[in-house]
Amino acid sequence: MGYKKPLPKPNADTRPFWEGCKAHQLRFQKCSQCGHLRWPPSVICPICHSSQTQWVVASGKGRVYSFALYRVAFLRTFEGDVPYVTTVVELAEGPRILTNIVGCSPSEVRCDMPVEVVWDDVTDEFSLPKFRPTSGT
């Protein structure tokens, strides 16, 4: 049984991110001039327009910025997941990424709730960064 859900489609800008995920690392571009961590990836920093960039690994800690609770499956492959939560997680380092909350009931998800990354190795090619409530808080 192959994995049936949609997979990311890495491009020249996003490939380093997805390669990082495969290695269970959240990699972001950090501007060498002003220090801004950006998402989505780009050739220059949107704050200062410097093209001097290094890829850094984020801690995987963050908080729920906001979330949506799907009561309807828009794709058949998600029917078994309903109700499920898509969320924007604001990482401690700043970037806000679209992901899922796992490891708790959808009714327990709250804005500003602390979360940490957990890796979902969906295929040999792709690991998806998902987030669960930070344990012990």
Place this chain on the structure above:
Amino acid sequence: MDLKRLKDRYAIVGVGYTPQGKVAERTALSFYIEACANAIKDAGLKKEDIDGLICYRHFEPLGDDVEVTPYLVAQLLGIRPKVLAQEANCARNQMLHAIGLIEMGFCNYVLIAYGDNAYSGRRTFMKEATHGEPVADNAAFGEFGLIANYAMAARRAMHLFGTGPQTWKEIAVSQRKWANLNPKAMMHDRPLSYEEYMAASWVVEPFRIYDTCLISDGGRAYIVTSTERAKDLRNPPVVIMGIGQSNPSVDVHQSDFMAGPTGAKIAGEIAFEMAGITVDEIDACEIYDCFTYTVEITLQDYGFFGPGEGKDWFKDGRTAPGGEIPVNTSGGLLSEAYFMGLTPLTEGVMQLMGRCGQRQLGHTTETKEPQIILCSDNGGVFQSHCAIILRRL
């Protein structure tokens, strides 16, 4: 930026409707053509007068439709405009373009149009959000399209200033009352109670089905010209007293405007400054209402009430027929039909022209006689905003 010199210098002189709602066996293109031809007729113009044509953004063709382009619309209307344009995403600059083209003397009559067969063609609006992020990557997490994007914004607003279904039910129910007075509205004969709203099924929480706009077949068009030319035409001119635009552009997921201020704040300030008035002088509003929350945050950002105060502000039918400040008097995108920003804008025009029958503002609906109506258009997920203040001349 001094826009005051442009105040009242441009006018809307004709509106084109089509059959709407569920209208089977029609191409999207056919609705554009019918709406445009009707707008030209309504204005009392000849088709040869139209020297500018601006189409709203058109989504992927459905079924066996061809792609809608301004070339095709012009060809099938039998016109040869000096300027053709089509919105690429949802930037909502059409009215500004029209005014600019007329102001520079290049065009005299600019026609702005939209149409779709979204209901019969079963458009799902899953691909249409304007993301900075690759859409396929988001789909890997089960994130699909506009409802969840706006739901996420609404959730943040619930967290920050305590809005929620108690506010949104007022918006949905009040707009439905307007639709019940509008024979063209898809929800004309479908009353909606608070109880039905609260009992409705969720789509993407915190939105129930009554928080989301309709999907419609049909089209809409209007014509802009100078106020001087408008005075010689058959309809009472409705002039543009103020216009403002602001495009925050950022994908909602990375944005800082989920709970406002959205583009409505700056766009509203520009429009009010140009018009030289405040919100207190607005008689009615026609607000882009893809979702109930969009109405709340737009009016909040315009300054009608403070963050979270919408819960009381919308109460007791303030925006419903008979209310102090009517909002979305056709039923809007929630309860009339979805024609992008043309649903609210053309309703504002028709109200000021006094052509709204049973739902006409004034003594018919026990509301204030309308002199000034504030309209909004919104694109992407709060990525674009246009505020337009219309006035009866």
